[in-house]
Amino acid sequence: MNSNSDFIPVSKPYLTQEAKTFVVDCLDSGWISSKGAYVERFENEFAEKCGAKHAISVSSGTAALHLALLCLGIGSEDEVIVPDLTFAATANAVILCGATPVLCCVNKDEWTLDVNDAEAVLSDKTKAIIPVHLYGNPARMHEINDFAKRNGLSVIEDCAESLGATLDGRYLGTFGDMGCYSFFANKLLSTGEGGMVTTDSDALALKIRTLRDHGMSTEKRYWHDIAGLNYRMTNIQAAIGVSQLNVFDEFAKARSEQEALYKKYLTDVPGVIFKRVIKGAIPVNWLMSLRIDEALSGISAAELQGILTEHQIESRLFFYPLHQQPPYSNERAALKSTDVLSSSGLSLPTFVGLSCEDIQRVCEIISTAITNRQRSLSK
Template sequence: MIPVNVPLLNGNEKKYLEECIDSGWISSEGPFVSRFENEFSKYVGKDYGIAVSNGSAALDVAIKALNFEKGSEVICPTFTIISPVQSLISQGLVPVLVDSNEDTWNMDVHQIEAKITSKTKAILVVHIYGLPVDMNPILQLAKKYNLKIIEDAAEMHGQTYNGKKCGAFGDVSIFSFYPNKHITTGEGGMILTSDANIAERCKKLRNLCFEKERRFVHKEIGWNYRMTNMQAALGVAQLEQIDTIIQRKRAIGKKYNEHFSNKIDLHLPLAQTEYAENIYWVYGLIAKTEEQSVRVQKKLGELKIGTRPFFWCMHEQPVFNNLGFFNSNKFPVAEKLARNGFYIPSGLGITNTQIDEVAENLIKIIANG
């Protein structure tokens, strides 16, 4: 079996985990947590890092820390994982969806301004699959309309926009460290900000809103979203290798591109834009039709080659439709991505021989119709 993702843990991960075990510091109170927060925030270019249990937890905390009134609107993409919109709706906010850019698969920034109303409080940016959202137009809109930017850079460890790290643009930004991310802590997430007040609020919210005056007397609801010292130890070790990780991910993408160029009738991921080079969090492909996508994935599965379909659009999620959201919305580009898109094995643990095997089999499947 060639899985969609195999993580790579070939640095100081074992050494740092042994330090946790030997010292007895395995909980969220251990020293690796603050070390990971400090080193990761410095790497991205933010003043404060708040480590949490996963990327969805990071979104919950980050959004609540902004203290928007219930009913406030937040503009975000329809083509994304469910977590951002779930966090907004669960906190009484109203997601206002935007269609995708056909080339980059990110939100179409040219559609945003028409969605802004007097109730709009923020733009929630989600960088998708390997290329960042075009941030300059969003920064201009945020300034023009006095909006906050929530930056979901869960998939963008080390990626840059015009030379500046993704995650450095938001008033509050989040990352995920799930095993398929460039940096993994097994599960885990991080909130970044340069606002001291937001940082303190995030720290409180992730820790059940304990009060300094009397620990077990609570004035508001928070979460137990803490990251453990063992998770943070993995993160520190992984961050030490981030430059090598980025080089490897781009090499995987380049190798697939070389295999597929002019040999398959699928839409390949865009290698670069004027503001970024693809970091290939995953290597995605767009089939001509939904039927072709399903058939190709089935054939690859029979050969024990893993695939994963693209995200499903938020406006077509039954859970949200049943709550009365998005029932009349149509977003044709995002709908095509969701139906026709899939990705193939491209995790850091994949070998060049496995890449060759995946590519050669995919080419044969396409050639055979």
């Protein structure tokens, strides 16, 4: 953590006093591992919040994806369609199952999976598709579900960055067979590490719970029906999760207000482009993410990041496209479109406690940098 009082991080968690109270309660009770009242309470309250029948807590968002794939029987010789622009965990979970992630283009305006390109990469080995609601923006779930149904595919929603976002009044994570969430420290709801799988299927929920708990029988302790994993959430993490869930709506509202301020100050700045939101969707402001069109602004996203750093403001460039990276290397020509989106993306400070003055300062630096660059180029 930078100690400079002028430093603005790109993200940081916000823990309430209730979180400390619940954690101390865990310590006093002695229930600090995966057994304890807070685990079940967190799962039940999370399911109710999202409108899902089941919520199964796990040790991370990656574990959630891995378990979701495993319980569908995804394995060797299978293919799973994933968007080219996402955090690597989406593809890593597929590889951990012995299957092959097949990279799909993303829409340059919405930043989410392009269903038309999914049609292009479909094969007789394709068994599932993982739409990612990138940077809190809902993917086209109705079209994706139609595509999946026509082709007999399972749908796993990667909701790591989109808890609280809705489409046609329904929470994301309830459109596919399963929804997978992350509670890493930079997420809207954080337990430090941790994750959740939601589903309306009793059978899938039972499989996930069994795989998560070493493959142990729910009827006969220490009897293992299958070889499983230890992907359990601790009672301490769940206690923090319960406290976060209690104030989640307030957190989401604060981030929404921050997004409105960013747009107020940056909408008329040349070259600043915000994501397009599909009809019926209400995104969440996980990180205030936007694109910098260098042709219009005269400056690249990477250069702006450097200028912000000089002013003690942390920011993040978009994820590298998966097709550029060694484990997922893919030379399909269509994926080159992701390069432009990735290289032009920039995420700005977003967290509970970020002040209006902080946002104004960030925006002034961006606006001034673009103005100065345009002036120098026009000489």
